[in-house]
Every structure is written in structure tokens, then in C-alpha cells.
Amino acid sequence: MARVLVGVKRVIDYAVRIRVKPDKTGVVTDGIKHSMNPFDEIAIEEAVRMKEKKIAQEVIAVSCGPTQSQDTIRTALAMGADRGIHVEISGPEYQTLQPIHISKILAKLAQDEKVNLVILGKQAIDDDNNQTAQMTAGVLDWPSGTFCSKVENSNGELTITREIDGGLEVVKMKTPAVLSADLRLNEPRYATLPNIMKAKKKPIKKITPKDLGVDIAPRIEVLSVEDPPVRQAGAILPDVDTLITKLKESGHV
Amino acid sequence: MFSTCIRTLRTASKFGPLARYESTLVIAEHNNESLLPITSNTLTAAKKIGGDVTVLVAGTKCEAVAQSVCKAKGVSKVLLADSDAFKGFTAESLTPLILKLCNDHKFTHILAGASAFGKALLPRVAAKLDVSPVSDIIGIKASDTFVRTIYAGNAIQTLKSKDNVKVVSVRGTSFEQLPLEGGDAKCENVPAGDISSQVQYIKQELSKSDRPELTSAKVVISGGRGMKSGDNFKLLYTLADKFNAAVGASRAAVDAGFVPNDLQVGQTGKIVAPNLYIAVGISGAIQHLAGMKDSKTIVAINKDPEAPIFQVADYGLVADLFKAVPELTEKL
Numbered sequence: 195m196a197r198v199l200v201g202v203k204r205v206i207d208y209a210v211r212i213r214v215k216p217d218k219t220g221v222v223t224d225g226i227k228h229s230m231n232p233f234d235e236i237a238i239e240e241a242v243r244m245k246e247k248k249i250a251q252e253v254i255a256v257s258c259g260p261t262q263s264q265d266t267i268r269t270a271l272a273m274g275a276d277r278g279i280h281v282e283i284s285g286p287e288y289q290t291l292q293p294i295h296i297s298k299i300l301a302k303l304a305q306d307e308k309v310n311l312v313i314l315g316k317q318a319i320d321d322d323n324n325q326t327a328q329m330t331a332g333v334l335d336w337p338s339g340t341f342c343s344k345v346e347n348s349n350g351e352l353t354i355t356r357e358i359d360g361g362l363e364v365v366k367m368k369t370p371a372v373l374s375a376d377l378r379l380n381e382p383r384y385a386t387l388p389n390i391m392k393a394k395k396k397p398i399k400k401i402t403p404k405d406l407g408v409d410i411a412p413r414i415e416v417l418s419v420e421d422p423p424v425r426q427a428g429a430i431l432p433d434v435d436t437l438i439t440k441l442k443e444s445g446h447v
Numbered sequence: 448m449f450s451t452c453i454r455t456l457r458t459a460s461k462f463g464p465l466a467r468y469e470s471t472l473v474i475a476e477h478n479n480e481s482l483l484p485i486t487s488n489t490l491t492a493a494k495k496i497g498g499d500v501t502v503l504v505a506g507t508k509c510e511a512v513a514q515s516v517c518k519a520k521g522v523s524k525v526l527l528a529d530s531d532a533f534k535g536f537t538a539e540s541l542t543p544l545i546l547k548l549c550n551d552h553k554f555t556h557i558l559a560g561a562s563a564f565g566k567a568l569l570p571r572v573a574a575k576l577d578v579s580p581v582s583d584i585i586g587i588k589a590s591d592t593f594v595r596t597i598y599a600g601n602a603i604q605t606l607k608s609k610d611n612v613k614v615v616s617v618r619g620t621s622f623e624q625l626p627l628e629g630g631d632a633k634c635e636n637v638p639a640g641d642i643s644s645q646v647q648y649i650k651q652e653l654s655k656s657d658r659p660e661l662t663s664a665k666v667v668i669s670g671g672r673g674m675k676s677g678d679n680f681k682l683l684y685t686l687a688d689k690f691n692a693a694v695g696a697s698r699a700a701v702d703a704g705f706v707p708n709d710l711q712v713g714q715t716g717k718i719v720a721p722n723l724y725i726a727v728g729i730s731g732a733i734q735h736l737a738g739m740k741d742s743k744t745i746v747a748i749n750k751d752p753e754a755p756i757f758q759v760a761d762y763g764l765v766a767d768l769f770k771a772v773p774e775l776t777e778k779l
Contacts, residue, residue, distance in 0.1 A: 206598070208733075208734070209733075211601070211733065212598045212601050212602060214602050221597075221598060221602055233715075292579050293570070293579070293580075294573070294574070294577075294578070294579040294580075297574060316715070317715065319598070319599060319714065320597065320598055321597050322582070322583065322595075322596065322597055322598070322599070322714065323580075323582045324566050324570075324582055324583075325570035325573070325580055325582060326570075328538065328566075328567060328568075328569075328570035328571045328574070329570045329571065329573065329574035329580075330574075331571060331574075332542070332570065332571040332572075332573070332574025332575050333574050336645075337539055337645035337646045338538060338539070338567070338571065338646075339646075340538075340563075340566070340567045341563060341567070343708070353649075356563075357563070357708050357709070358563040358564075358651070358709070359562050359563045359564070359662075359709060359717070360651070360653040360654060360709055361651065361652050361653040361654045361707065361709050362651070362652045362708075362709075363535070363648075363649075363650070363651045363652075364649040364650050364651075364652075365535065365537065365646050365647060365648055365649055366646070366647040366649055367645060367646045367647065368645075376708075376715075377698070377702075377708075377715060378701075378702075378708055412609070413578070413579035413608070413609055413610055414579055414581070414606045414607060414608050414609060415606065415607045415609065416604060416605070416606050417592065417605040417606060417607055418604070418605045419597070419602050419603070419604050419605075420602065420603045420605075421601075421602065421603070422596070422600060422601065422602065422603050422740075425740065425745075425758075425759050425761075426761075427758070428745070428757070428759075428760045428761040428762055428763060429761070429762060429763070430752075430757065430763045430764075430765060431762055431763065431764050433764075433766075434764065434766075434771055434774045434775050434778060435778070437746065437762055437764055437775065438775070438778055438779065440762050441723070441746075441762075444744055446666070446690075446722065446723045446744060447690075447779060
């Protein structure tokens with residue numbers, strides 16, 4: 195039976211309209227509502243379903259970040275993960291943390307914890323990188339099933355349906371493997387109050403990148419973060435005829 | 448600071464006096480018959496970086512594709528790797544080949560389009576090279592300085608890569624297409640090398656359509672939850688025929704099963720920037736706007752005057768789409 199490692203990231207809630215800092219160094223995060231990256235909820239859900247189907251034996255949720263990342267791990271535990279690992283990184287080091295660092299941390303944990311499946315979200319909605327799963331697979335030299343919308347597991351052989359540009363694709367691979375979850379993989383459950391209470395008793399191990407021997411020196415320098423150009427306010431038109439006139443004027447018809 | 452200096456010195460000694468010259472490998476995306484349009488956009492980005500541009504065409508019986516790339520102006524060499532092992536273009540099968548080429552040719556940049564293919568492949572290559580990839584760039588300020596969006600397009604980040612090889616995926620809609628003419632590059636066969644069989648390609652189920660491809664269409668007409676059913680999308684298809692437009696959808700329409708996933712426009716679907724984008728029955732959530740707000744002209748048809756889509760629309764029509772869309776189709 196598989197042991198599954200799931201990466202969960204604490205990000206600004208998807209419904210929040212973000213604000214760029216006046217000094218252009220980043221976006222305002224203090225006092226802003228954060229939650230689990232939506233794709234990571236899907237990843238956890240998939241792992242928990244594997245456990246419910248007795249395909250998986252244990253689900254470990256891991257998050258890299260400041261102390262508040264533990265809230266995200268607790269959410270994963272309330273959804274059904276068995277235990278958590280918090281890789282503590284804060285302050286300036288967290289500001290420059292990137293998928294390359296996370297993937298090395300996850301790869302090391304995957305080996306230390308002897309897992310045979312790593313499931314991650316396909317991208318985090320803050321940095322929009324879409325890199326960590328692919329890089330983790332690269333570091334481990336495991337096959338990767340990216341943008342999964344369906345995962346079937348029989349005796350360590352995975353049949354994966356992937357969302358690609360023109361439609362869907364089916365691939366097969368053996369575990370150990372790294373998967374990344376796309377939106378259509380499943381519908382994540384809500385954590386119920388009893389499960390939230392139970393999650394408080396589940397263990398969270400705290401470690402640092404140093405303990406894992408991972409160097410988190412920055413590989414990029416962010417020069418600036420700015421607002422995107424603002425679109426000029428348009429006009430509300432009275433009827434279809436006016437719309438056609440406008441489209442003709444602007445040469446679209 | 449100090450470590451950067453050491454890295455610079457090391458790079459300089461490895462590449463000698465040539466260290467300043469850029470040499471870019473573009474990984475072509477194709478279907479074994481023709482080059483996909485996003486590769487032509489990526490070639491423009493590669494030319495912007497400066498220096499030599501080499502294109503890798505890896506696939507199964509894809510020589511015609513390689514020959515067509517040879518005609519692109521500004522491409523200095525095309526490498527052709529032909530093998531059955533590249534079936535499905537899996538990241539696992541292509542990565543060892545790219546690493547070998549990178550080692551032999553000392554490329555400073557490796558580029559591909561930020562499509563499902565490029566997104567799956569490049570980070571694996573970067574991990575093997577121990578460099579930090581840069582995703583979905585919309586601009587190039589210098590050979591090491593790139594512009595990209597974060598937070599669903601709500602902030603623009605300019606970053607400088609400190610790695611000696613820049614592994615970069617390119618947003619197709621942010622760069623012009625380089626025409627495949629006026630050039631005369633040499634095509635060189637390269638061995639496929641040791642192929643990993645970690646991932647076995649089974650099949651693809653592609654949505655068939657006579658309409659133009661979504662990400663490169665000049666006009667896109669998208670439907671959202673307001674369409675109410677998959678059958679009602681016929682209204683949009685008929686309108687799309689008038690414009691020779693592609694049809695897209697919001698996540699709500701995809702989740703409700705009105706249309707297949709590959710039509711989704713947004714942060715986690717396709718990014719489009721057509722001349723004309725017509726949003727029908729789409730409220731305009733942040734995540735949808737991320738995929739279309741660089742369109743030149745945006746038209747919104749929605750019965751809710753408060754819908755956020757009207758804040759980005761050049762022309763808005765507050766109307767019942769089931770009346771307005773047939774009327775528009777008829778009058779065009």
C-alpha cells in the first residue's frame with residue numbers, strides 16, 4: 195500500500211483582490227485572509243480518497259513557510275491527512291523561496307518518509323509558477339503525471355488522465371511517482387467540526403531546510419512588482435444595433 | 448553577493464571570451480505533422496534575447512516539421528531527433544535528450560511555449576540542471592531579466608535570474624509569431640539517446656473542431672454559467688461562424704459540463720488575447736479575467752448590470768443573452 199506525501203501551500207485566499215505594495219517590492223500580505231491553495235485541497239482530497247479505498251496506507255501533509263503554515267496543515271489534517279510536517283521558513287528567506295527549493299525539500303522528505311506517491315496541486319494561485327511537481331519528480335528521477343483529472347491505481351501501476359491543450363491524454367506509469375492535481379480531479383470535501391477537533395490532536399513535526407540539508411539561497415532577484423495596466427472604462431450600449439455599429443467602427447465586422 | 452561573484456567567475460572561465468554571447472535552444476511543439484503556432488511566438492521571444500537560436504524538433508517521423516522550421520528567419524540551426532520513443536512527447540522521454548544537447552552546445556537559454564507541453568517539460572529539465580525556471584513570461588528586459596504576471600494577472604513581476612542557464616516558458620499571446628519564411632537554417636540529425644520509459648503513452652482524446660484554435664484565434668466568443676446548458680452553446684457556435692471565431696468558456700461553464708475542459712479561459716485554463724473577445728453570460732471573476740483581459744476589444748453581454756465583467760469591457764450590453772445573441776447573429 196502506498197504512502198502518500200501531499201504538499202500544501204498557504205496562499206492569499208482566491209477571492210481576495212490583492213494590492214501591490216507602494217514600494218513595489220511585492221503584494222500586501224499582512225492582515226489579508228489566507229487559505230489553502232485550491233489545487234492543494236484537490237491534492238489532499240485525492241490522497242484521502244486513496245486511503246478510503248485502502249490504496250493508501252498513510253497520508254502526510256507538508257507545508258513550507260512561516261508559523262501560520264501550520265493552520266494550512268491543520269486544514270489538511272481535518273480533511274483526513276494522518277500527520278503533518280511543517281518545514282519552517284520565515285522572514286526574508288520565505289520571501290525568496292521558490293519551487294526549486296520546495297522541490298528539493300519535498301524530494302528529501304519523500305525519501306526520508308519512504309513514500310511512493312507525492313501529490314501536489316498543479317500550480318499555486320499566488321506565484322502561478324506551475325513548477326513544483328515537475329521539479330520534484332526531476333529531483334527524485336520519478337515519473338510525473340501532471341495536470342491529472344483522473345487517477346486509477348492498481349498495484350502500484352497508475353493510469354492517469356491528463357488535461358492537455360487539445361483535450362485529454364492517458365498515460366501509464368509505475369510508482370513511485372509524482373502527480374499534480376488539476377481542477378477536475380475531484381471535489382474537495384469540507385472539514386467537519388468533529389474532524390477539525392480531531393485534527394488538533396494529530397501530530398505536526400517541525401523541521402528546517404537545514405535539517406534536511408537543502409540550500410535555500412535565492413536563485414532569482416525580484417526587481418519590482420507593479421500593478422497591471424488599467425483598462426479604460428468602456429461604455430454600456432443601449433441595444434444590439436449600437437453594438438454592431440461600434441464593432442463596425444472598430445473594424446471587427 | 449560574494450557567491451554571485453564566484454558564480455560569475457566560474458561562468459566566465461567555462462565559456463571563455465564567449466561568455467557574453469547568448470545561445471538559445473527553443474524546444475519546438477508540434478504534432479509530428481506541423482509546428483504548433485505557440486512555437487512561432489516563442490521564436491520571437493528567442494530572437495529578442497539575442498544571439499544564436501537553435502530549434503529542437505523531437506518526435507516521431509517529424510522531418511517535415513524540422514524542414515519548415517529551417518525556413519524561419521533568424522534560426523541558425525535545427526536539430527532533429529526522430530524516434531518512436533518520443534511518442535506522446537512525454538517530459539520523461541525528452542528531458543535526457545535536452546540535457547545532452549545543453550551539455551554539448553552550452554546553451555545559455557532554453558525556451559518553450561507556456562502550453563501544457565512546455566509547462567510539463569521545462570521544470571523537469573530545470574530541476575536536472577539545478578536551475579530555477581521562469582514561467583510564462585510576457586516580456587524580456589535583458590537576457591537575464593524577465594517580466595511575468597503573478598496573482599492571476601493582478602500584479603506584474605520583473606525578475607532577474609541568477610542561474611547560468613535560463614529555462615523559460617513563454618506566453619504565446621505576448622509575443623508576435625515569427626513567420627516561417629526568409630530563413631535557410633541547416634537541419635542536423637541528432638541521436639535520440641538513452642530514452643526513459645518511465646511513462647508509457649496510451650492515447651489522446653482531442654476535441655475535434657473546425658474552428659480556429661482558441662489561443663491563436665483573432666476572435667473568441669466565450670460562454671459562462673449564464674448559458675444554462677451545453678445545448679445553448681449552439682447559439683455561440685452560430686455567432687462564432689459569423690466571425691470565424693474560436694469558442695471558449697468560463698470555469699463555471701466547464702464545471703457544469705456545458706463544454707469540455709480544454710475550452711476553459713482563465714488563470715488555470717488558456718490565456719487568450721484576441722482582437723475581439725465576446726463574453727456571454729460570464730460574470731467576470733478574477734480567475735477568468737486573468738485569461739482574457741489583454742484582449743484588444745472586450746464585449747460583454749450579461750443581464751446583471753453589476754457583473755464585474757463590465758468593468759473591463761469596452762462595450763457592454765445589459766441584456767438577456769438568449770435574445771441578444773440570436774439578434775446579433777441575425778443582423779451581422
